[in-house]
Amino acid sequence: MIRLALFLILAFAAACSKPQPVVPEGVEQLTVTLSPEEERILATWQLPKAATEFSFNEDDMPVSQRESDWTPAGEGWVFDGQTLSREDGSAFQEFSFTLPAASMFYDRYYVPVSKVGKGGWVIFANTLAPAEGDFEVRFDGLPESNVIYGEGEITSPNEPRDGNTLGIFYIGPAENLSMEGGILIAGPEIPDAIRNDISGNLENAVTKLTDAWGYAPEIPPAVIITYDQNWHGQSWKGGVLEEVITFHLRGMDLSGDTSEFTDHLRNTSLHEAIHVWNGTLFESSENSEQSWVHEGAAEYIANRLWMDDATFNAAVQKALNGCILQLGDHSIRGTEIASRGQTPYRCGHVVHLAAELSALKHTGKNVLGVWKDVYDAAGDERVYDSATFVTAAEADGGTPFSDIMNLFNKGLTPENRAALVADLVALGADIVPLTPESETPYETTLSVRVLRDLLIGYCEGGYGFTQTQEGFALETAQRCGDALAGDPLVSRLNGHDLLKTPVAAYFAAREACQAGEPLVLTRPDGPALEPLDCPEGLAALPELYDVRSAGTLPPL
Structure with missing residues (x-):
């Protein structure tokens, strides 16, 4: 740097x-x-x-x-x-x-x-x-x-x-x-490893995206990092406004191994830098209504810019399973479901994987080439929408992409989930059903889904909990029945650790509910809560997938 x-x-x-x-x-x-x-x-x-x-x-x-x-x-x-x-x-x-x-x-x-x-x-x-x-x-x-x-x-x-x-x-x-490449503002208390990583990856991204798309941002991205080790507890907050990306780090020790946290900062800064193009230099006319387009693009391209194959495969698995869990059988066009929370990031990520795999086979273009076509079609006003993206992706990816996009338009019913996976496999991905033994990183979302459906069933349709280092602190008060009363902290479900083995916990809940057996939550210090009957939603937990390879994707 x-x-x-x-x-x-x-x-x-x-x-x-x-x-x-x-x-x-x-x-x-x-x-x-x-x-x-x-x-x-x-x-x-x-x-x-x-x-x-x-x-x-x-x-x-x-x-x-x-x-x-x-x-x-x-x-x-x-x-x-x-x-x-x-x-x-x-x-x-x-x-x-x-x-x-x-x-x-x-x-x-x-x-x-x-x-x-x-x-x-x-x-x-x-x-x-x-x-x-x-x-x-x-x-x-x-x-x-x-x-x-x-x-x-x-x-x-x-x-x-x-x-x-x-x-x-x-x-x-x-x-x-x-x-x-961009601007980095940080004090000497931020380790050089983090500063150099963010600055170097930002420069690389700005250069690659400008070269690939032929459009240079009027104002280059800027990253500002602030830090206070003497904060009350550990916390951090990120944000972006126009070209400025901010990270406020509090209470954490940056003197040790920060590689995992640096990965997160790197990906977030690249994600927001991509929005300088698809959110500022160009603008979506459906920013809120079809956010899977620009959010999916930013997350997918950010991942592709820095991840190795193993890390990217894990990111695709997180996106695919997250999309299945969050979108369900709703259409990706439905704003209230598909463009809220993490759904547009997860589902948009999978759509962009399909777009790139299809385009590489059909025209030899990568995902940056697809978005170059989106920008070129945006006109002098530099405004695009979901139709602009789909038209470009279909022109570059042909029938394989059209077929996958139709599945998302209809919703990921069990039949359409199976068809989606089969279509991705036909494009070169290696995806198999997830098993209880398939523990992979980034899957605590599975424990979150189990607890969410459990609490919805017992807490009058509402739910709330906080993840801690020991487990999950449930926000139940007195509205969820005697067994869950008092905001218990729980760490295991039917013997499986909710933090360390979330895949096994997911399968344990799914299998117990399908067999009509009870669920048992256990506190970190040992005592178990009273056995719970399965709510209806848990019995319907969908089949998920292990992404062993996202396919053959040349470096961007």
């Missing part, structure tokens, strides 16, 4: 920064000035005219988080997390808050403020925004050697930025920023 020298970064900033928006005379605009300190940021809002209250944009940060983390500077303020005013009701034109690094992660929200190394910060600009109106972000007290990264631009601290479009941006030392 090439680490840019400071003068090169600043030269890049001078060469690439575009003129900042100038507020015409007579137009009022709010300004937020950021002054980073060692453990916090002092943010000062200057209003175009005096007001008796100020309200923040409420869409991009939980009110409770802003209320608990952000503190008004000075005395005499009233703040409820949304609206700021003076205790005496007087007007004001300027106010400040101290902004620490976020103390918690919230689902479906970006992290508002986080530290990067020593002196670096990552900020989500939308959390600074007023409820209405535009705003500009300025910087104060930063060394001249610091840089600002946002919207694909690197600028110096003395240049203001448009807060309305800044998105997720970085403030801090230039040495935390590296460029090779």
